[in-house]
Amino acid sequence: MSTLFEPQAIPEVILVKPRVFKDDRGFFSETYKQSSYIQGGIKETFVQDNRSRSSRHTLRGLHYQKMPKPQGKLFSVVRGEVLDVAVDIRQGSPTFGHWVSALLNDENQYQLYIPVGFAHGFCVLSEVADVSYKTTGEYSPEHDRGVLWNDPAIAVDWQIASPLLSSKDEKQPLLKDADNNFIYGEC
Secondary structure (H helix, E strand, O other), X not given: OOOEEEEOOOXXXXXXXXXXXXXXXXXXXXXXXXXXXXXXXXXXOOOEXXXXXXXXXXXXXXXEEOOOOOXXXXXXXXXXXXXXXXXXXXXXXXXXXXXXXXXXXXXXXXXXXXXXXXXXXXEEOOOEEXXXXXXXXXXXXXXXXXXXXXXXXXXXXXXXXXXXXXXHHHOOOOHHHOOOOOXXXXX
């Protein structure tokens, strides 16, 4: 059994299910092997790695970087469990404003690939979660943007009622008002 790459309901978003070798000592898995990921449909070059820790019910998102400094992400959980969400924000897309999600945790070791043209967020369902993710572009504060986490036009089911939010995420615009220059077919 090798790593599985499963396109989601929005097929550009891919759930990665790595092969995990477990025994009484622990486990081993490949977290990234470029040739396998290219074969699985993830052809991007990753240029930055990030890691964060968050407490239960923390919600981070929905974030993206606009053109010309966009970021695709390959997101995974090192410890704990999160609901990971990708929202299609490509203008003209047949799935514009639609979202997909996946439960990622340290047991299943799944990863979610979120391509350029999608807003990304996650909500912590465990006591604490350590996440790690690769990006296809370096962080650029001038291009950093977001969409309000509870925009009723998107209606993400975050599985919690009262998330812990940053002041930045509390004030993000609705998708219809977001500073977004992604065009379907051009990203």
